[in-house]
Amino acid sequence: MSAIATDPNLKHLTKAREQIDKGDLKNAALTLNKANAQWPQDPRVFMLGGLLAEKTGNVKGAFDALRKSVSLAPDWGPGLLELALLLARQNQFQEAVETAEKVATLEPENLLVLAGVIDIAHRAGHTEMAIRHLRRGLELVPGDVALRRLLARDLSEQGQHDASLTLWSALVDENPTDSQSLVGHVQASIAAGKPADAHKNAATLQELAPEDAVYHYYVQLTRGDTPTQQPAELTRPLFDGMAEFYDTHMVRSLKYQLPKQVADKIIARYPDKKLNVLDLGCGTGLLGVCLGRLDGALIGVDLSMKMIEQAARHNVYDRFHTVNLHDALRETPDGLYQVITALDVFIYAGDLTQAIPNAFRVLAPGGTLIFSCETASETGSDLALLPTGRYAHKRSHVEALCKAAGFDTVNVEEAVLRHENHQPVNGFVVMGHKPA
Known part of the structure; x- marks a missing residue:
């Protein structure tokens, strides 16, 4: 006897799933209506209805349908997983994680569930959870390259550098020209404070793609140089990948309060809000x-x-x-803005010897430049590249640049910019005032 004969809804559900995947949402809705008429309490219909509702932008409808699916079949893995994924996409991470852990317990050997649980852990910034499930995945599929790469990356993020480098080294040994593994080893070596150990792999990357700006940057780092700025090809994909959950991650997980603090200062000075503001590195706004x-x-x-x-x-x-931002400042006409901000962005922009004078020029008379930097040691170089991959700036050098540019008042406040791995990231906030 065929599956369709024993499950008369199967043909409708299969067709609806195909229609949703293709974006044929109107016909998918019609197909699901047929399935619902066939069996009004089928949890699969409500699960697909939830996916359809989200595709149309009806998030509330998606939640209603997926919660109905789970209520009809509380221990059915696919329905729970789709609810957990929707929760994660909507930044409701606590319930997403709890639901993901439940479905992982229900279906411990389901690789589709495993992939979804790991994705949720990453979205929630719960790296320890991701590592636990990645290790479990490698018990199910020993040697899987994709899982080992993810595990190595997460171990590095958690500061478990030796374990991360062991994994990356093994991956490179298995495939010496695999660019993903080579890049992973280079990045992990930099994070571990051992960039010189990755010079050979960085050189291999440059041999594979001589024109690649990121690989050239890695070669500079691993031979002990400090590049004056990071290539856009490195930072753009980093932030593209973080965009969906950046706000929640920065504010809740990393306790990032700088935008609120700076906005309060701006509004205190311009209570009528009659001003032009240039927000450099605006991120998600x-x-x-x-x-x-x-x-x-x-x-x-x-x-x-x-x-x-x-x-x-x-x-x-x-x-x-x-x-x-360097190009933006250089190409902006004089005297346009009352305030220019650069919050948590000069840590990627690097050298400020041109940015600060250009910002001074772009400000209107009486205008203010407000920016933050991570703190470099006063006994070291003016510009330092940290194992995190971000730049730190010497406070005395930054103050000197501001004064040389023409700012008549330069106020510098020590600050905790954010938290990482439960530790404060120390920096300073600069307010430079242009003479009226």
Whole structure:
């Protein structure tokens, strides 16, 4: 006897799934209506109905349908997994993680469930959970390259550098020209504070792609040089990948409060909000959310189009420019803005010897430049590249640049910029005032 004969809804469900995958949402809805008429309490119908509702932008309808699916079949893995994934996509991480752990217990050997659980853990910033399930996955499929890469990356993020480097080294030994493994080893070596150990692999990457700006950057790092700035090809995909969950990760997980603090300072000085603001490295628009609509212009600049797409959803920015901040400042006419901000962005921009004078030129008389830096040792170089891959700046050097550019008042406040691995990241916030 065929599966369709024993399960008369199967043909409708299979067809609806295909239609949803193709974006044929109107016909998918009609097909699901037929399936619902066949069996009104089929949890699979409500699960697919949830996926369909999310595709149409009806998030509430998606939750209603998926919760109905779970209520009809509380221990059915696929329905639980889809609910957990929706929760994660909507940044409801606590319930997402709890639901994911439940479905992993119900179906411990289901590789599709495993992939979903690991994705949820990463979205939630729960690296320890991801590592636990990646190890479990490698028990199910020993030697799997994709799982080993993910595990090695997560171990590095957790500061387990030796374990990470052991995995990356083994992957490179197995396939000496695999660019993903070579890059992974280089990045993990930098994070471990051992960049010189990866020089051979960085050189191999450059041999494989001589024109690649990122590989050239890695060669510089691993031979002991400090590049003056990071290539856009490195930072853009990093932030494109973080865009969906950046706000929640930064504010909740990393305790990032700088946009709110700076917005309060700006509004205190301009209570009528009659000003033009240039937000360099605007990201997902956290500063704009805190400022609200201005009686002027709020312009966002960011390399990542995905981040700008998130910022645009807040409906507070007037325009965006997808460009390197150095280029944005260099190409902007004089005297346009009362305030320029660069929050948590100079840590990727590197050398500031041109950026600060250009910001001074772009400010209107009486304008203010506000930016943050991570702190470099006063006994070291003016610019340091940290194992995190971010730049730190010497406070005395930054103050000297501001004064040389023409700022008549330069206020510097020590600050905890954010937290990482439960530890504070120390830095400073600079406010430079241009003479009226």
